[in-house]
Amino acid sequence: MIDNKVIEQIKDRLDIVEFIRQYVPTLKRAGKTYKACCPFHHEKTPSFTCSSEKGLFYCFGCQAGGDIFEFLMKMENLSFNEAIEKLADLAGVEYKPRQDTFSVEEQRRAGARQVLEFAKKFYHKNLLSSEGTYARAYVKERHLSKETCVKFELGLAFKEPAALARAAQSAGHDAANLKEAGLCLQTDYGLRDYFRNRLMFPIINHRGDTVGFGGRILGEGEPKYLNSPETVLFTKSHVLYGLNFAGPAIRKAERAILLEGYMDVIGCHQAGIEYAVAPLGTSLTEEHARLLKRYTENVILLFDPDAAGIKAALRGSLILISRGLFVKIASLPDGLDPDEFIIRDGKEAFEQILDSAEDVIAFHVRQQISRCAQPLSAQDKTHIVTELAEVLAQQPDAIVRREWAKYVAEHIGVDEQLVLARTRTPQTQKMFARTAPKPTAEMQSPANSAEEELLAWLLRAPQQAALCGELTEQDFSSAGAYALFRAVCQAAQDGATDQQLVEQAGAAVPSLSKELVKLALVQTPPDFEPQRDIAACVARIKQNGVQKRLKEVQHQMKIAGAGNVPPELIKEFMLLQTKLKK
Numbered sequence: 190m191i192d193n194k195v196i197e198q199i200k201d202r203l204d205i206v207e208f209i210r211q212y213v214p215t216l217k218r219a220g221k222t223y224k225a226c227c228p229f230h231h232e233k234t235p236s237f238t239c240s241s242e243k244g245l246f247y248c249f250g251c252q253a254g255g256d257i258f259e260f261l262m263k264m265e266n267l268s269f270n271e272a273i274e275k276l277a278d279l280a281g282v283e284y285k286p287r288q289d290t291f292s293v294e295e296q297r298r299a300g301a302r303q304v305l306e307f308a309k310k311f312y313h314k315n316l317l318s319s320e321g322t323y324a325r326a327y328v329k330e331r332h333l334s335k336e337t338c339v340k341f342e343l344g345l346a347f348k349e350p351a352a353l354a355r356a357a358q359s360a361g362h363d364a365a366n367l368k369e370a371g372l373c374l375q376t377d378y379g380l381r382d383y384f385r386n387r388l389m390f391p392i393i394n395h396r397g398d399t400v401g402f403g404g405r406i407l408g409e410g411e412p413k414y415l416n417s418p419e420t421v422l423f424t425k426s427h428v429l430y431g432l433n434f435a436g437p438a439i440r441k442a443e444r445a446i447l448l449e450g451y452m453d454v455i456g457c458h459q460a461g462i463e464y465a466v467a468p469l470g471t472s473l474t475e476e477h478a479r480l481l482k483r484y485t486e487n488v489i490l491l492f493d494p495d496a497a498g499i500k501a502a503l504r505g506s507l508i509l510i511s512r513g514l515f516v517k518i519a520s521l522p523d524g525l526d527p528d529e530f531i532i533r534d535g536k537e538a539f540e541q542i543l544d545s546a547e548d549v550i551a552f553h554v555r556q557q558i559s560r561c562a563q564p565l566s567a568q569d570k571t572h573i574v575t576e577l578a579e580v581l582a583q584q585p586d587a588i589v590r591r592e593w594a595k596y597v598a599e600h601i602g603v604d605e606q607l608v609l610a611r612t613r614t615p616q617t618q619k620m621f622a623r624t625a626p627k628p629t630a631e632m633q634s635p636a637n638s639a640e641e642e643l644l645a646w647l648l649r650a651p652q653q654a655a656l657c658g659e660l661t662e663q664d665f666s667s668a669g670a671y672a673l674f675r676a677v678c679q680a681a682q683d684g685a686t687d688q689q690l691v692e693q694a695g696a697a698v699p700s701l702s703k704e705l706v707k708l709a710l711v712q713t714p715p716d717f718e719p720q721r722d723i724a725a726c727v728a729r730i731k732q733n734g735v736q737k738r739l740k741e742v743q744h745q746m747k748i749a750g751a752g753n754v755p756p757e758l759i760k761e762f763m764l765l766q767t768k769l770k771k
Contacts, residue, residue, distance in 0.1 A: 199257070202282065205241060208261075209246060214482075221240065266427075274286055301369045304370045313344040316343055321345045343389065346387045346404055348385055350385060351379065358380075390405070395429070404416075425470070439481075482512055482513065490502050490519070506553075507580065510584050550596055639729040640670045642726050647674075651677070651680070654677070657727055745758060
């Protein structure tokens with residue numbers, strides 16, 4: 190049990206509005222409350238409200254709501270215990286979590302954190318050791334100072350196949366945690382390190398937690414860069430490299446620069462351009478945009494001026510502007526990376542390029558025009574305006590959207606009203622939306638995403654079906670989803686081979702057999718670990734089952750009416766709420 194006094198002390202010391210403002214800087218007073226666009230879903234009209242007086246938040250759009258703990262849990266994807274620990278530290282409240290209060294998931298995360306911290310120190314020590322001379326030579330070639338290496342805690346993964354595994358196990362870390370953290374793999378030859386002969390870059394999230402690593406091969410080998418597999422702590426699409434250092438600088442500079450890789454970010458920071466961050470070898474996502482929105486509304490995308498770079502810049506800019514960010518786009522001459530350009534031309538020249546970055550609509554217009562012969566034909570103009578209308582429609586600010594339409598009209602040579610007519614504004618969105626077939630009952634999956642994922646993994650590793658023993662029909666979102674699950678488990682229990690599994694399970698649920706075919710063809714991620722991934726799906730489905738039952742109980746309580754709710758129903762309601770917070 191968690192001491193309620195601790196919870197109350199935290200609430201007394203932390204103002205929920207000021208706390209939320211760190212994540213939602215656009216909060217504005219609206220009477221006794223504060224309002225802003227919701228950080229949990231995309232919207233153009235503010236429906237997110239919070240109150241210092243009541244210590245609560247609520248979104249009238251997505252129905253997310255609760256106290257400061259609920260907000261942090263949802264915002265940072267933390268458990269209840271993890272949220273209390275973080276807020277207690279922030280509030281200056283003494284709190285030592287008891288291990289027996291941790292759920293299995295929390296224990297997994299805690300174990301992964303501990304071994305990642307060990308690995309970070311181990312790799313860093315390797316780089317500074319006598320055996321790290323060749324790695325330090327590479328670092329010197331890249332013009333990184335010792336101070337920079339220490340700041341970013343760069344490290345070295347030795348060539349030996351189990352150097353980290355041996356050291357970590359000798360220090361008391363077990364194999365399960367090493368695998369859970371994505372640091373080691375179980376092979377026929379025993380536990381083997383995931384990273385070997387690589388310069389190591391600790392990946393630290395915006396909260397300051399080490400969640401993974403990136404490794405650059407030293408010498409020949411592929412891939413050149415390798416990231417940790419996704420784990421209970423690490424999701425690539427949710428992390429921006431360097432943001433743990435860049436946050437204050439971004440707020441001070443009132444802008445962020447998005448780069449492509451580790452060395453780009455480190456080179457910029459070393460030169461004093463500390464508002465630089467980078468996605469981790471993946472395309473920009475809405476999660477990246479949400480992260481940046483906490484610090485600034487102004488983003489500069491620096492891209493490679495080749496076809497792939499232009500495509501990435503175009504796609505990334507749409508994601509950013511749809512989240513209410515103001516985007517400019519820049520590129521460097523001579524195909525240089527940022528760190529190379531800074532070494533050659535200096536910090537001031539680099540910042541001049543940033544200062545002269547092109548507004549996102551100007552970039553899009555120029556790219557469209559460059560694809561057509563000059564002068565533009567009427568057909569070209571129609572095509573360009575139609576394409577650019579998609580860009581304008583992503584802009585949530587009506588004033589900016591109108592100015593963009595004016596810019597497009599002037600540079601394409603058409604009337605502004607024609608551009609506006611093609612733009613899918615909130616008022617005309619239905620008129621110009623692309624038509625898509627409405628999903629029929631046959632097209633809709635009976636399973637939600639967690640259930641689909643579980644079924645897909647069971648079809649690949651039926652021997653792990655025993656991990657699902659706790660699941661009951663009440664945990665599933667529909668009878669169809671449970672029928673699929675039971676069919677797959679029964680087929681596995683009957684000894685069906687991997688090749689026979691879909692056919693045998695499909696025979697038990699013929700009306701849903703196509704769903705099994707689809708799931709069997711889902712691409713398996715490269716870091717797929719059956720035991721870990723299936724267990725994670727089971728945990729999610731159990732949680733979904735609790736939420737489902739809670740809604741049913743709430744409905745029954747509403748029907749019974751105030752003062753007439755049976756005690757056993759109230760007791761179940763409280764028990765279900767407690768389970769959700771674990």
